[in-house]
Amino acid sequence: FIFSFERGLGYINWEVIFLVMGMMIIVAVIEGTGIFQWMAFQAYRLSRGQSWLLVLILMLITAGASALLDNFTTMLLMTPISLQIGLALGINPLAFIIPEVLASNVGGITTLVGTPTNILIGAYAGIGFNDFLIHQTGGVLIALVAMGAYVLFHYRKEFAQGGGGISPTLYQKLEENAKLEDPDTLWKSGVVFVIVLVGFILGERVHMVPAVPAIAGATLLLIWLKPDVHSMIKAVDWTTLVFFMALFIVVGAIQEVGLLSFVAAGMSGLIGENLPLGIFMIVFGVGTVSTAIANIPLTASMLPIIKFLSGTIPGAGSNVLYYALSMGAAMGGNGLLIGGEANLVTAGITQQTSTPISFKEFLKVGLPVTYITLTAGFLWLLIHF
Numbered sequence: 001f002i003f004s005f006e007r008g009l010g011y012i013n014w015e016v017i018f019l020v021m022g023m024m025i026i027v028a029v030i031e032g033t034g035i036f037q038w039m040a041f042q043a044y045r046l047s048r049g050q051s052w053l054l055v056l057i058l059m060l061i062t063a064g065a066s067a068l069l070d071n072f073t074t075m076l077l078m079t080p081i082s083l084q085i086g087l088a089l090g091i092n093p094l095a096f097i098i099p100e101v102l103a104s105n106v107g108g109i110t111t112l113v114g115t116p117t118n119i120l121i122g123a124y125a126g127i128g129f130n131d132f133l134i135h136q137t138g139g140v141l142i143a144l145v146a147m148g149a150y151v152l153f154h155y156r157k158e159f160a161q162g163g164g165g166i167s168p169t170l171y172q173k174l175e176e177n178a179k180l181e182d183p184d185t186l187w188k189s190g191v192v193f194v195i196v197l198v199g200f201i202l203g204e205r206v207h208m209v210p211a212v213p214a215i216a217g218a219t220l221l222l223i224w225l226k227p228d229v230h231s232m233i234k235a236v237d238w239t240t241l242v243f244f245m246a247l248f249i250v251v252g253a254i255q256e257v258g259l260l261s262f263v264a265a266g267m268s269g270l271i272g273e274n275l276p277l278g279i280f281m282i283v284f285g286v287g288t289v290s291t292a293i294a295n296i297p298l299t300a301s302m303l304p305i306i307k308f309l310s311g312t313i314p315g316a317g318s319n320v321l322y323y324a325l326s327m328g329a330a331m332g333g334n335g336l337l338i339g340g341e342a343n344l345v346t347a348g349i350t351q352q353t354s355t356p357i358s359f360k361e362f363l364k365v366g367l368p369v370t371y372i373t374l375t376a377g378f379l380w381l382l383i384h385f
Contacts, residue, residue, distance in 0.1 A: 003256060011252030012245050015211045016123045020244065021236055022214030023113055026193060027069050028235030029221050033186040034179065036065065036077035041178030044085055049166065051089055052159040055096050056148050058082065062100040063107025063144055067114040068197070071104035071342040079349045084174060086355075088166040093355050095155040098362060101346050102147060102334045102369050109330045110140050112200065112210055116244075117299040117329045122210070124303045125322045129200035129210060135323050139380030143331070143373035150372055154365055188224055192217050243296075251300045260301065264308035275315045279381050282306070282324035287374045290332025291339045291367070299329045320385040327377035335370040337362040 039061050047054035058078070065074045078100055086093025108114030112122045112129040121127060152159070166174075180186060199213025222232065254260055271278040290298060306325055310316040333340030337347055337359050343366075347357040 003253065008249040008252060012248045013120075013123050015209050016119055016248075017241055017244060018211040019113070019119055019123070019209075019214045020116070021241060022211065022216075022218040023070070024236045025218035025232055026189070026196065026214070026221060027073050028232060029185065029189045029225065029227065030069070030193065031073055031077055032182065033189065034181040035186055036074070037081045037178045038180050039065075040078060040081040040085065041174055044174070049089065051091055051095070052152055054085070055099055055151060055155070055159070058096055059099050059103035059144065059148060059151070063103040063110075063140070066104040066107040066342075067110040068193075070113070071101075071108045071115065071340070072345055074104050075101055075342045075346045076349075079346050081174075081178065083350070083353060083355075084177065088170045088174060091158050091161060093353075094350070094357060094361065095158040097346060097350065098357065098365050099147075099151045099155075101340075101343055102151075102366060103144060104342050105330055105333045105340050106140055106143050106147065106373055109136050109326055111136075113214075115326075115330050116296050118326055120296070120299050120303065121322050121326055125307070125319060127319055127322060128204040129197075130204055131319070132326075135319075135384065136326065138384060139327060139377045142380055143376040146372050146376050147369050150369055151365070154368075185225060189221060192221050192224070195220070247297055247300050250297075251304075254301070255304050260304045261308070264305040267305065268309060268312050271309065271313060273314050275313050275320070276382060278309060278313050278316065278321060279324045279385075280378060282321055283328045283374055283378045283381070286325055286328030287332035287370065288335075290329050291335025291370060295329040295333050295340065299325060302329075315385075318385055320381055324378075324381055327381070328374065331370060331373045331377060334366045334373070335363075336366065339366075 040058065043057040043061060044054060047057055062074055062078055065078075079097055082096045082100060083093045086096050105115075109118065110133060112118055112127070112132050114132075118132060122129075122132065196213045196217035199208070199216065200210050203210065203213055221227075222229075251260075267281070271281060286295075286298065286302065302325055306321045310319070310321050313321075333343065337343050337357065343362065347362075350356045
C-alpha cells in the first residue's frame with residue numbers, strides 16, 4: 001500500500017519540529033557560556049573533595065540540566081570536566097561519568113522538553129509542560145534516590161580510595177578551566193530561557209503550543225545577541241529534524257495498513273480492564289525493549305497504541321498510560337550502552353582517554369539501575385493515579 005506524498009506530509013507533527021529547532025538554538029547559545037563547567041567545579045568545592053558526595057551532587061546537576069535542556073547536550077558538556085576531576089582525585093572518572101549519564105536519562109522525564117520522547121508524547125496527546133512536571137517529578141525523584149543508593153554501593157571501593165583532595169596546582173587548573181567564558185551572554189540567554197519556561201507554563205492557559213515560546217525565545221536571542229548566523233544554522237541538528245519528519249511518515253504508513261491496530265487489539269485482549277496491569281506492561285515492556293532499540297522510533301510507534309488502550313481501559317483517561325510510556329522509554333535507555341543517544345556521545349568522548357566506557361562496564365551499572373528506576377516509576381504511577 002503506497003500513499004501519496006501529500007498524505008505523508010499530513011502525518012508530520014510540525015509542532016514537534018519547530019519546538020526542537022527552537023530549543024536547539026537556545027541550547028547552542030547557552031552551552032558556549034561555560035556554565036556547565038562552572039557548575040561542575042562548584043560541585044567539587046561544595047563536596048570538599050568527598051567523592052561519594054561529589055557524585056551525588058553531579059548526578060543532581062545533570063538530572064536538573066537534562067530536564068531543562070536535553071541530555072545529549074548536558075553530557076557533551078559535563079563529561080570533560082568530570083574526567084578532569086576524577087583523574088585529579090585519583091579515582092576512575094567512570095565512577096562519576098556513568099552515574100551522570102544514568103541521571104541525565106531519568107532527569108529528562110520531568111519536563112516536556114527534557115527528552116525527545118516527551119516532546120513526541122506531549123504533542124500527540126496534548127500533554128503540556130505543567131502536566132509532565134506535576135505527574136512525573138515525584139517518580140523521577142524517587143528513582144534518583146534509589147539510583148543514587150545503588151551507585152554508592154556499586155562504586156564503594158572507588159569512592160573509598162578518594163576523598164584526599166587534590167594539589168593546589170591541580171585545583172588552580174580546574175578553577176581556570178571552569179571560568180565563565182562570556183558572562184554577558186550568560187545572563188542575557190538566562191533571561192530569555194526563563195521567559196521561554198514561563199511561556200511553556202502559562203501558554204497552556206491560553207492554548208498556546210510549546211513550539212511558540214521556543215521559536216520566539218530563539219528569535220529573541222538571535223536579535224539581542226546577534227550571534228554569527230552561520231554558526232547558529234550549524235548548531236541546528238538538521239539530521240535529527242529530517243529524521244523526525246521521516247519517522248512521522250513511517251508511523252503514519254504502518255498505521256494506515258492496520259499494523260498498529262492489530263498490535264493494540266492484541267495488547268487490549270491481554271490487559272482487559274486491568275489498569276495496573278496495563279501500566280505494568282507499558283512501563284516494563286517498553287523499558288525492556290528500549291534497552292536495545294532506539295526509544296524515539298519505539299515511542300512514536302507506540303503512541304497510537306496507547307491512544308487506543310487509553311480509550312478502552314477504565315480509568316486510563318487520565319493519560320497515565322502516556323506517562324508510563326514516557327518513563328519506560330527514557331529509563332529503559334539506561335540498560336545498554338546503545339540504548340540512548342547520551343550514552344553513545346559520552347562513550348565517544350571517553351574513547352579518546354585512558355578510561356573508555358566499555359559495553360560490559362556500562363551494562364554492570366546500567367541494567368540494574370534500569371529495573372530499579374522502572375520499579376520506582378511503576379510504583380509512583382500506581383500511587384499517584
